[in-house]
Structures are given as C-alpha cells and as structure tokens.
Amino acid sequence: MPKIIYVDINGARRECNVANGVSVMEGAIANGIAGILAICGGSCACSTCHTYIDPEWMDRVGAASDIEDSTLELAYDRKPNSRLSCQIEVTDKLDGLVVHVAQNDG
Amino acid sequence: MTGKAPIIVIGAGQSGQQICDSLRKGGYEGHLMLLGDEASLPYQRPPLSKKFLTGTLEAERLLLRPASYYEQQKIDVHLNARVDSIDRAACRLRLRSGEALAYSGLALATGTRIRPLTVPGAADANIHYVRSLADGERLAAALKNARRVAVIGGGFIGLEVAAIAREQGREVVLIEAFERLMARAVAPQVSAFYAELHRGHGVEVLLGTGVDAIRTVAGEHTVVTSTGAEYTVDLIVAGIGVVPNSELAEAAGLACRNGIVVDDCARTSDPLIVAAGDCTWHMNGFLQREIRLESVQNAVDQAKSAAASLLGQSSVYCQVPWFWSDQYDIKLQIAGIGMPHDQAVLRGDVSSGAFSVCYFRDGVLVGVDSLNKPAEHMAARKLLAQGTPLSAAQAGDTSVDLMQLARGA
Ligand SMILES: Cc1cc2nc3c(=O)[nH]c(=O)nc-3n(C[C@H](O)[C@H](O)[C@H](O)COP(=O)(O)OP(=O)(O)OC[C@H]3O[C@@H](n4cnc5c(N)ncnc54)[C@H](O)[C@@H]3O)c2cc1C
Ligand code: FES
Numbered sequence: 001m002p003k004i005i006y007v008d009i010n011g012a013r014r015e016c017n018v019a020n021g022v023s024v025m026e027g028a029i030a031n032g033i034a035g036i037l038a039i040c041g042g043s044c045a046c047s048t049c050h051t052y053i054d055p056e057w058m059d060r061v062g063a064a065s066d067i068e069d070s071t072l073e074l075a076y077d078r079k080p081n082s083r084l085s086c087q088i089e090v091t092d093k094l095d096g097l098v099v100h101v102a103q104n105d106g
Numbered sequence: 107m108t109g110k111a112p113i114i115v116i117g118a119g120q121s122g123q124q125i126c127d128s129l130r131k132g133g134y135e136g137h138l139m140l141l142g143d144e145a146s147l148p149y150q151r152p153p154l155s156k157k158f159l160t161g162t163l164e165a166e167r168l169l170l171r172p173a174s175y176y177e178q179q180k181i182d183v184h185l186n187a188r189v190d191s192i193d194r195a196a197c198r199l200r201l202r203s204g205e206a207l208a209y210s211g212l213a214l215a216t217g218t219r220i221r222p223l224t225v226p227g228a229a230d231a232n233i234h235y236v237r238s239l240a241d242g243e244r245l246a247a248a249l250k251n252a253r254r255v256a257v258i259g260g261g262f263i264g265l266e267v268a269a270i271a272r273e274q275g276r277e278v279v280l281i282e283a284f285e286r287l288m289a290r291a292v293a294p295q296v297s298a299f300y301a302e303l304h305r306g307h308g309v310e311v312l313l314g315t316g317v318d319a320i321r322t323v324a325g326e327h328t329v330v331t332s333t334g335a336e337y338t339v340d341l342i343v344a345g346i347g348v349v350p351n352s353e354l355a356e357a358a359g360l361a362c363r364n365g366i367v368v369d370d371c372a373r374t375s376d377p378l379i380v381a382a383g384d385c386t387w388h389m390n391g392f393l394q395r396e397i398r399l400e401s402v403q404n405a406v407d408q409a410k411s412a413a414a415s416l417l418g419q420s421s422v423y424c425q426v427p428w429f430w431s432d433q434y435d436i437k438l439q440i441a442g443i444g445m446p447h448d449q450a451v452l453r454g455d456v457s458s459g460a461f462s463v464c465y466f467r468d469g470v471l472v473g474v475d476s477l478n479k480p481a482e483h484m485a486a487r488k489l490l491a492q493g494t495p496l497s498a499a500q501a502g503d504t505s506v507d508l509m510q511l512a513r514g515a
Contacts, residue, residue: 022167030172039124039406041150041170044480045430045439067437070480073509074487105131 002095006033009101018090024099025049025086035101042086047074047104049085054098061088061097076103111137111208112182113416114199116189116354117215118142120150121383121405121412123170125213126181128413138181139207143188146239147173152402154242155266155345156432160274161246165239192358194376211416214355214366214374214381215409218348218400223258227320231327234343236263245343252276252341256329258317260287262431264345265300269433271343272307279310279337281317281329291440293450293463296475300433307434350385350398363387365398371420372412380412391424392490393443401429426490428483439483442490444473451501453482462486464501471496481509488512 001017004027008014012034018027028036028049037048044067053061058081064072068087072078085099113129115122118140126140142148149168157163176183188202192212200206220235222228234245249255249271257268260282268280286297287304301311316332320342328338350365360374361367365387372380372388383405387398407425414421429440436459444450444465454461460478464471464486474486485508489496492512500506 026167029170032172032175032178040402040430041152041168043152043430043432045428067480070484073481073484073512 002090002092002097004090004094005096005098006031007098007100008033009035009103020091022090023086024051024088024090024094024097025084027090028085028101033101035104036085037104038086040086044068044071044084044087047071047084050075050078050102050104051083051085052079052100052102053081053083054100055081057094057097057099060093111197111210112139113137113211113213114139114141114207114209115213115215116141116199117217117351117383117385118144118148118183118185119215119217119383119405120148120170120402121217121409122213122215123148124406124409125215125380125382125413125416126179128410129416130179130181132413132417132419134413134417136210138179140176140181140183141187141189141201142183142185143202144238144240145186147171147176147183147185149239150402151237152430154239155236155263156270158242159246159249159267159270161250165243168239189354192354194358194360194379197378210378212379213412213416214379214385215383215405215412216351216354216366216381216385218350218384220344221347221349223317223344223346225317225319227322230322231320231342232322233258233320234341236267236343236345237348248341249274249276252339254337254339255279255341255343256281256327256337256339257343257345258329259345259347260284260311260313261290261345261347262288264343265304265433266431267343267345268304268309269307272304272309273434276341278308279312279329279339280304281312281315281331281337283314283316283332285314287311287313291445292438292475293444293447293465295450295452295456296438296463296477299456299477303434303436348384348400350387352385355379355381355385368412370411370422370424371415372408372423373415380415382408382412388423390427391422392426397443399427399443401427403428426487428487436477437480439476439480440473441476441483441486442471442473444475447472449498451498453502454479454504464496464498466498466501469498471501485509485512 040046352362366381370389411423447465449466462476465473476483
C-alpha cells in the first residue's frame with residue numbers, strides 16, 4: 001500500500017498507508033488528518049479538501065483538471081502547488097507523496 | 107450550558123455530524139451525544155442516486171468520518187436510537203427503547219423522509235425510493251437484475267437514477283407530472299436540455315403525465331399513466347419529493363411550517379434548542395427570506411450556526427446556496443436560488459452542452475445554473491457572495507469573463 005505523508009496545519013507530520021484507488025482526501029479522512037473537511041464528499045464542489053503538494057512531487061501528481069482548477073478558485077490562499085486532495089487518486093507512483101493541508105476552516 | 111447533562115444532537119446525518127464537529131471546534135468539552143435512528147454512522151447521501159448505484163463504491167466510502175473520529179472527538183454516538191418525544195419543561199427526551207435522557211442543549215437535525223407514492227396498487231408494487239443507505243443498497247442490487255425500469259418523478263434524484271439505469275443498459279421510461287423536468291429548480295431552457303439529453307440516451311421521457319395506478323402480477327408491474335398508456339416493467343423507482351421530519355418538534359410545541367421554524371442563527375423559539383439541515387424552515391441570511399433547502403451546503407453551513415448558537419454565540423447563517431447534479435457526462439452546478447425570477451438569461455450555446463443560465467429578479471442576479479461550466483459556477487458563487495453587480499447584458503455576453511469580474515480585475 002502506498003504511503004502518503006500528510007503535514008497538517010499545525011505542522012504535524014503523519015505517514016499513512018492509503019489503498020490504491022482511493023483519493024488522497026479519503027486517506028486523510030480515514031486517518032483523521034486535521035483540517036481536511038471534504039464536505040462535498042469528493043464531488044469537486046467545495047474546495048474544503050485543499051492541500052499544497054510538496055514541490056518535489058508536483059510533476060508526478062500532475063495538473064488539475066478544468067473543473068478542479070475552477071473549484072480551487074474558492075480555496076483560501078491558493079498557490080501554484082494547490083490541489084484538491086479529493087481529485088488525486090492514490091497509486092503506487094505516489095508512494096511517499098508529501099501533501100500539506102491548507103487552511104480549510106472558516 | 108456547563109451543566110452535567112449532555113448536549114444532545116438528534117439525527118446522525120450530514121447536519122448532525124457537522125453540529126458535533128463545530129461544537130468541538132467551538133470549544134465545547136462537555137458530554138456530547140449524537141442519536142440517530144439509522145444503523146450507520148453519518149454518511150453522504152448524494153452518491154446514493156449517482157455512483158453508488160453502479161456498485162463500484164463500497165458503503166464504507168460513504169461515511170463522512172470513520173468510527174475512530176467519534177472516539178477521538180468524544181462524541182457519544184448511539185445508532186438505531188430513535189427519539190420519540192421531547193419534554194421541554196423537564197429538558198428530557200425519550201427514546202423508542204424507553205430510555206429517558208436529560209439534555210442541557212438540544213439540536214434537531216432530523217432531515218426529511220421520502221414522500222411515498224399513494225396511487226392505487228402502489229403498496230403492492232415494491233417501489234424503490236432513494237433516501238437512505240439501505241434504500242441505495244436495495245436499489246443497486248435490484249438494478250442489476252432489472253430489464254425495464256420505470257422512474258416516477260423527473261426531479262434531480264429520479265433523473266440521476268434514470269441516467270445510471272440507462273448507462274447500465276436498462277430500458278427506462280421516466281414519468282413526470284409537470285410539463286418539464288426539474289421544474290421547481292431550473293428554467294425551461296435547462297429542463298428542455300435535460301429532456302433531450304435523456305431522450306438522446308434512449309430514455310422514454312413522458313412529460314405532463316401522471317401515474318393513475320399500478321398493477322402487479324407475478325413480479326411484473328404495469329404502470330398506468332394519466333394518458334391511459336401502460337408500461338410493464340420489473341422495477342419502479344419513485345422520486346416525488348420529501349417531507350421534513352418535524353413531527354418530533356411539533357409535538358414538543360415548537361413552531362413548524364413546512365419544517366422546524368428557526369431564525370437566521372438556527373435557533374428555535376426555545377433558547378435551549380436549535381435545528382439545522384433539511385428539516386428546517388429557516389430565515390436565510392443570504393436570501394433574506396424564509397425557505398427550506400435540501401442540500402449539503404445548507405446542512406453543513408446551517409449546522410455551524412446552530413453549534414454557535416448552542417455555545418451562546420450568534421453566527422448568522424448567510425452563505426450562498428449551492429448544489430450539484432450528475433447525469434451522464436453533464437455536471438449541473440447551481441449557485442444561489444434562481445426561483446422565483448423574472449428574467450432568465452442564457453449564456454453560451456445550449457447545443458454545445460456547456461452553458462449557463464443566469465437568473466435575475468428586479469434586475470439583480472439571484473442564481474446561476476451551469477452545465478459543464480465549472481468556472482462560471484465558481485465565478486457565480488463569488489459574484490453572489492460579494493454582491494458584485496452583474497447586468498443581464500453582461501450575463502449573456504460570453505466575452506465578459508465572469509471570473510475576472512468576480513476577482514474585481
Ligand atoms: C439520493 C440523494 C441525492 C442527493 N444529492 C445531492 C446532491 O447532489 N447535492 C446536494 O447538495 N445534496 C444532495 N442531496 C441532499 C443532501 O443529501 C441532504 O440535503 C442532506 O443529507 C441533509 O442532511 P441532514 O443532516 O439535514 O438530513 P439527513 O442526512 O437526512 O439526516 C437526518 C437523520 O436524522 C435521522 N432521524 C430523523 N428523525 C429521527 C429521530 N426522531 N430520532 C433519531 N434519528 C432521527 C434520520 O433517519 C437521518 O439519519 C441528496 C439527497 C439524496 C437522498
Ligand atoms: S471534497 Fe469537496 S472539493 Fe474535494
């Protein structure tokens with residue numbers, strides 16, 4: 001199972017095993033990562049699963065789709081490495097991925 | 107509210123879970139109970155009429171939070187626990203099991219239940235509805251073996267089910283009593299687009315057609331329509347609306363009017379009791395009128411106000427409504443509430459399958475439906491939230507970039 005490393009808003013780092021095929025958001029929810037709210041349940045409608053991808057991983061994670069790019073407009077403090085974690089599917093290729101949770105509350 | 111009795115949240119759905127979450131985030135450290143009459147921890151309902159029906163999404167993935175979350179947050183969850191009555195004078199409630207519980211604060215997040223079809227023969231026709239996980243599981247299993255499906259009701263849920271059934275190769279007839287689809291929510295242009303979309307995918311769409319009776323013989327159901335036509339199918343799904351679960355509140359003497367009446371801070375007339383989600387007839391701070399909404403946005407945002415009120419703060423519920431519906435490869439996204447309106451302006455080209463309709467009332471933008479136009483939807487949410495003026499002429503002119511306008515650029 002690929003490992004995803006979540007860094008929450010307080011800087012706490014957690015290594016979690018996340019199954020192939022589920023989203024980085026679902027991995028965060030299952031592991032109780034603070035700050036990922038995901039109120040639309042992964043429908044790319046709310047932006048409350050906003051994360052920053054560790055720069056080293058940007059190439060492997062790839063770019064956001066049009067719909068994700070639009071939804072990111074709602075995110076607070078969008079940056080070039082912003083991604084909605086519900087739109088990133090976990091695969092072996094992403095083993096070791098580091099994502100930083102953005103400010104999703106408020 | 108620091109007494110020994112817990113804060114109790116009735117209804118373990120989207121809104122109930124959010125109330126608990128917001129209470130903890132808001133600093134409430136006392137005993138917190140979440141009571142729900144279903145067997146499952148709070149889960150997402152939207153996929154039940156969408157991807158879940160394809161059988162490729164396990165029920166576990168619908169959970170809003172895993173069991174460990176409730177332990178960590180010290181939320182004392184009781185499932186299969188139905189609240190039968192509330193004694194406001196004594197600050198107690200009674201469960202179906204007979205158990206009585208005292209509360210120091212109470213939140214009602216009881217949601218809605220389906221409106222059953224009552225035409226002659228309906229009771230014997232094994233009709234499927236989609237509200238709960240149990241409903242979704244039952245329907246997903248039945249769809250696998252069905253050949254011909256009748257969907258009664260051309261609202262969001264009926265149409266989503268029809269789309270999935272077609273994608274799985276079932277023959278589908280969709281019967282809608284109004285002259286157009288999703289009539290309560292969208293403009294005629296949008297209804298017409300969807301009627302064509304479904305017909306293009308092979309659904310027989312009957313508009314302005316009621317159901318008079320259903321005859322069931324040997325597992326086959328014959329739906330008799332108001333035009334006298336008969337459709338024999340092996341599966342019937344009805345999506346003809348819901349009723350708010352407000353009887354509990356009403357019996358306790360709280361005002362109810364198409365839902366539990368609350369103010370713009372989700373407060374009932376009892377200072378110890380709040381309500382949120384599908385079950386409320388609420389003063390909407392954003393819309394500046396009373397309304398009942400059935401959406402994830404409303405369940406979550408109103409829950410935050412409800413939790414704040416229980417903590418003695420006042421946080422006005424004032425968020426832009428939004429909603430979505432997935433049918434085939436078209437994503438409909440709705441910002442604001444376009445109904446009622448006095449002008450609907452088309453933006454873009456309907457035949458391209460990607461366009462928006464902007465709704466105006468007294469010259470003011472009140473809502474936008476976007477079909478496969480996510481950028482316009484998100485821009486609309488920003489424009490509405492900020493109150494940025496948009497004229498009907500600008501709305502219809504695709505050379506005007508709504509996102510730029512929203513950004514104030
Ligand atoms: C099939 C379907 C598709 C949907 N699609 C979308 C969509 O695409 N987008 C969107 O925004 N919204 C959608 N919705 C609407 C959205 O799911 C609801 O608005 C939301 O679930 C409302 O949350 P709630 O907590 O108010 O109510 P609910 O989620 O209904 O929760 C209320 C809970 O309270 C329980 N309860 C009631 N009375 C009692 C009692 N006396 N004691 C104990 N428990 C009780 C109920 O059993 C239920 O579990 C959809 C809904 C359905 C059914
Ligand atoms: S969960 Fe809502 S956008 Fe990702």
